[in-house]
Amino acid sequence: MKKRDLFDMQVLLDSSYALSPRPMVVVNPYDGATLESIFSAMSGGVVDPILVGKKTLIRKSAETVHIPLEGMRIIPADEDSTAVAASLICEGKAHFIMKGMVGTGAFFHVLFEPRFKIRTQGVLSHVGMFEIPSTKRIFLMSDAAINILPNFSRKIHIISNAVDAAHKLGFPQIRVALLAAIEKLNLPAMPATLDAFLMKRFAETGYFGRCEVDGPFAFDNAIDPRSAGTKGIGGNVAGNANILIAPNIETGNVIWKSITCIHGGDAAGVVLGGTCPIVVPSRADNAKTKLNSILFSRLLLE
Amino acid sequence: MKCRYNRVYQFITDDVNVINVRIRFLQGESMKYTLSCLCYNRPGVLAKVARLFSEEGINIYSLAAGEVEEKDKSRITIVVDVEKQTLKRAEKKLEKIEEVIQLYDLKEGELIARELLLIKIRVRPENIPQILQTAELFNAQVIAVSDVSMVLTLAEEEKRVNGMINLFKKVGIIEMSRSGKLAVSGVD
Numbered sequence: 001m002k003k004r005d006l007f008d009m010q011v012l013l014d015s016s017y018a019l020s021p022r023p024m025v026v027v028n029p030y031d032g033a034t035l036e037s038i039f040s041a042m043s044g045g046v047v048d049p050i051l052v053g054k055k056t057l058i059r060k061s062a063e064t065v066h067i068p069l070e071g072m073r074i075i076p077a078d079e080d081s082t083a084v085a086a087s088l089i090c091e092g093k094a095h096f097i098m099k100g101m102v103g104t105g106a107f108f109h110v111l112f113e114p115r116f117k118i119r120t121q122g123v124l125s126h127v128g129m130f131e132i133p134s135t136k137r138i139f140l141m142s143d144a145a146i147n148i149l150p151n152f153s154r155k156i157h158i159i160s161n162a163v164d165a166a167h168k169l170g171f172p173q174i175r176v177a178l179l180a181a182i183e184k185l186n187l188p189a190m191p192a193t194l195d196a197f198l199m200k201r202f203a204e205t206g207y208f209g210r211c212e213v214d215g216p217f218a219f220d221n222a223i224d225p226r227s228a229g230t231k232g233i234g235g236n237v238a239g240n241a242n243i244l245i246a247p248n249i250e251t252g253n254v255i256w257k258s259i260t261c262i263h264g265g266d267a268a269g270v271v272l273g274g275t276c277p278i279v280v281p282s283r284a285d286n287a288k289t290k291l292n293s294i295l296f297s298r299l300l301l302e
Numbered sequence: 303m304k305c306r307y308n309r310v311y312q313f314i315t316d317d318v319n320v321i322n323v324r325i326r327f328l329q330g331e332s333m334k335y336t337l338s339c340l341c342y343n344r345p346g347v348l349a350k351v352a353r354l355f356s357e358e359g360i361n362i363y364s365l366a367a368g369e370v371e372e373k374d375k376s377r378i379t380i381v382v383d384v385e386k387q388t389l390k391r392a393e394k395k396l397e398k399i400e401e402v403i404q405l406y407d408l409k410e411g412e413l414i415a416r417e418l419l420l421i422k423i424r425v426r427p428e429n430i431p432q433i434l435q436t437a438e439l440f441n442a443q444v445i446a447v448s449d450v451s452m453v454l455t456l457a458e459e460e461k462r463v464n465g466m467i468n469l470f471k472k473v474g475i476i477e478m479s480r481s482g483k484l485a486v487s488g489v490d
Contacts, residue, residue, distance in 0.1 A: 152434040188443055197447060198434070204427040 009131040013295040025094035028053040032065035037290035082110040098279035123157035124273035144252035161272040177222035177241030178215025192247030268292035338406040364482030418481035424474035
């Protein structure tokens with residue numbers, strides 16, 4: 001994998017425009033932001049969209065936001081739109097899938113029916129990408145959306161998924177920080193510190209491949225070298241992490257929303273651990289975030 | 303359905319256990335009994351109780367003693383593996399000890415019993431997931447950890463304590479200590 005510019009997230013995501021288009025199936029694309037993002041990705045030659053859902057609703061939504069549907073294949077489906085989309089993935093006719101106006105629970109429930117063979121032995125996890133301009137670094141973070149309170153075994157899968165994504169994105173050095181509130185073990189009050197301490201030890205087996213894993217770290221000491229230096233926290237990961245592993249969904253979600261809402265930064269997210277990337281944007285996400293997520297997923301197909 | 307089958311299976315296994323216990327009793331084989339001895343908290347009581355069992359040739363399987371809700375009293379919970387007749391003889395002698403207030407023969411199913419285990423195990427990077435999975439399975443708590451070892455605690459029924467110890471044998475037990483059975487009679 002070619003080493004990409006990892007200082008600017010948009011430059012990294014835009015590198016997907018140089019790749020060949022891949023078929024992407026979208027379930028119930030009835031909202032303007034989803035259709036806009038699909039249109040932009042198609043116009044950039046990133047995807048060949050296949051829209052699955054009620055034809056009249058798709059056409060009506062497209063007319064509302066003035067999105068031409070030329071070049072987009074539409075497969076009519078009613079209640080079984082997720083199943084139709086999943087069968088396209090199963091048959092290799094689509095290489096990744098995006099969720100539109102369908103409940104997340106129902107979407108995954110159908111998607112992971114054994115007949116579609118999308119679920120693997122691995123654990124699904126959400127990997128988010130964002131940048132913090134002051135750090136001049138792109139971050140991957142997991143898990144803000146899928147795993148509620150992962151145990152140690154699940155965290156192994158979560159880290160693996162994030163590290164795999166970083167490799168595919170061409171991160172030259174992968175530094176995984178396991179987040180907690182403090183850097184020291186605090187038992188039994190802070191179980192996240194125990195998992196982080198033991199994960200660092202477990203990483204010595206080489207299970208995660210070429211990367212460095214360290215923790216526990218408070219957020220500032222994971223991303224900011226000055227904070228880490230002031231507190232005298234040693235190691236290559238302290239202050240220089242580019243993968244952040246949250247101990248639970250609350251922490252992950254709050255960091256994710258803080259970055260996107262307060263900081264106003266661009267973000268992209270994808271669910272990994274299945275046979276293909278799954279784009280599961282929030283309904284409140286704007287077209288830009290949805291497009292970023294499509295581009296992110298496309299990069300992971302390489 | 304699965305749940306119903308489990309329940310039926312449980313009934314069958316419970317019945318089989320009861321039958322096995324009755325057969326052993328009729329054959330005069332030794333069995334495990336749990337005795338709860340409420341006594342005054344005075345020097346030498348434990349020695350008297352222990353001596354009595356020794357004189358009867360009864361091996362004490364586990365013994366736990368501690369203060370009860372009243373400050374001057376203690377409860378000694380003793381698990382013995384013995385024939386019923388020998389136990390009866392020992393019980394009569396126990397009741398004659400001056401400091402013994404009351405003696406209960408707690409029957410399985412009528413008592414609530416737990417054992418406390420502290421276990422220090424060897425930590426190797428490759429064993430960490432297995433250790434934590436086992437701890438999670440038994441609901442054991444990690445109370446101390448270093449790069450090379452970990453101390454876990456578990457308060458559970460004897461069978462489950464034994465089960466966890468067996469699984470940790472493969473990992474490497476450095477040191478362990480168990481309290482012996484602690485018991486109270488079941489709720490009304």
